Amino acid sequence: MSTLVLLNQALRLRDNPLLNAGSGTLHAVVVLDKAQFFGKQYGLYRANLWRLNQQIQAILQLQQALATKQIGLILRFGDTTSTLQALANELNATTLIAAEPTSPHEYAALQQLAGPITLTLIDCNSLFGAALRLDINRVPDRFTAFRKNHEPLLQVSLPVPPFIPRSEQHWLTPQQAEHHHANWSALDDYRHASSAATPPIITETAAWQRLQQYIWQEQHILHYKETRNALQGEHYASFFSSALALGSLSTRDLWQQIVEFEQQVQANDSTYWLKFELLWREFFRWQMRKYQSRWFSQTGIKGQPNFQPPQLTATQRRKFAAWCAGQTGIPFVDANMRLLNQSGLMSNRGRQNVASYLIHDLAIDWRLGAAYFEQRLLDYECASNWGNWAYIAGYGNSEARPFNMIKQALAYDPKADFVRHMLPELTAKDKTAHRPQANTPIPAQWHNWLKELD
Structure with missing residues (x-):
């Protein structure tokens, strides 16, 4: 046996x-x-x-x-x-x-x-190991309550010691394992397929190299709270998400590295905020375990479950295809969607905005957006993706979260540098590049902010 x-x-x-x-x-x-x-x-x-x-x-x-x-x-x-x-x-x-x-x-x-x-x-892959395991029936449905249950003295399980095979373990050798591979060669035709500009951080070695650079060597963690709302650049995010999603980086290891940095170098709002984001990730994982398949219902975790597939009119299908392609006519939306399609990643700020536009301005079933993100994201993680989409739609752990695209664009891309970089066909200068294309429907609540573009 x-x-x-x-x-x-x-x-x-x-x-x-x-x-x-x-x-x-x-x-x-x-x-x-x-x-x-x-x-x-x-x-x-x-x-x-x-x-x-x-x-x-x-x-x-x-x-x-x-x-x-x-x-x-x-x-x-x-x-x-x-x-x-x-x-x-x-x-x-x-x-x-x-x-x-x-x-x-x-x-x-x-x-x-x-x-x-x-x-x-x-x-x-949880912050809480067996000794700290949460009672699923007592997990709050609001993040603030979840956070307050664990702060200010947040206990997190320590990483286990480095793996050393024990004498009572008899592992199959590499030579023996070769005899049990099956169908793996079927993947050869798909390997090395790539369409993005830079390779992501996913292997264990690469993830630790990034961790050492970001936290210890260049100490970008000290500015995380300020840069996390940026839309592009080498450090607009920590870029640990892909490795965490695959499990090539342990969330407990990452947490422990942040704690050690705070103890040995400096603790500030930014070091706290990266832990804060890891706690958000943890929250969605427990929410998915609590409500399971309800996260794939059109009504999310609220109301009567509805698992019927999204139904779109011909007009909605055209609008959804334009959203996917980054061709809605709203520069801030299109720039973020093209970044997703070209790199497989998007900033947290961008994700919230394109989701809001699809759901609240185009009136398209939020599950289609979540499914498209599942297809495109290199850091796709089931709980975080579907939980965040339901959150923006108002079918998850909050009320609906509609965003004003023009207001957001001016706040986070004030000179339209990001938009003009991603949409080189635009000829408008500075912030006027945020102006929607002609004949693009404009929600009434945007009009006051459009005056800022004059």
Whole structure:
């Protein structure tokens, strides 16, 4: 009898309790789920080839890192449930150790194995480990209440010690693992597909290099609160989100590095604010566990569930296609959408604004926007993405949050530098570049702010 150790959401050696949990005969496994990349929802693909390629890079680096410890990594491509079941039969495995998911679909895929296979789920991507695990029934639905429950003395689980194979662990070797790869070669045609200007930070090594640079070497963390509302540039964000989403960087490790920086160098509003954002991420993870599939209802976690797919008129379909392409005629929206399409990322400020425009100005079902973001974002994380979209729509953890595009554009891109950079076809100078194109419908509440462009 043996144990499968599924590393899908923990593509790292640092702070990885999955690697320390088992004993006896152990098989390290990654299953790249076909539906997560080639499946569709509402007619949209679930991901893009660039994100697929990034995930493959992170997996292959983990394979190399494990090989230095004489541990093989079995690589599989296909349906998660059936692939793991077949592998368990092949290796005579009766136990599966895996990271506890937040997505209800990923959770269901593992739960289907329960019965013949003993399932051990470890929440290794949460700020709160087993000893600090939250009671799901007592998790507040408002972030402020959630934060106040944990502050000011916020306890976070410490990272586990660096992984060192124990004598009672008998891992499959790299040579042995090669005999159990299946369908992985089917991905060769998709590898190295890329359409963006700069590679993201996703592998464990790259994530730690970024962490050392951003926090310790150049100390950009000291200005995070001021730069987080910027729209472009090398440091408009911390850029840890992609690695956190893949699990190639541990959120507990990141938190601990911030704490150590505060103790050894300086603590200010910005160092607190990066922890504040990690707490937001944690909040959405627990909200998704609490309400599960309700997050995919048109009414979110409010009112009667409605899982009917979005219904669009022909006019709405044209408007949605224009929004996706960054061709709405609203420069601030279009610039942010083109940044998303070209880089796979967008600032927090940009995400809120384009979401608000789609929902409150174009009157299009918020789930289509969330689905398009799921396809395009390189830092896509189920709970954060769907939770934030429902939040703006008013079907999540707040009332509706409509934004005034002109007011926001003038506040966060006062000279229209970002807009003119992303939309080189614009010829208007300075802030006048924010003026909507001719014949573009203008909501009444924007008119007073349009005067600022004269």
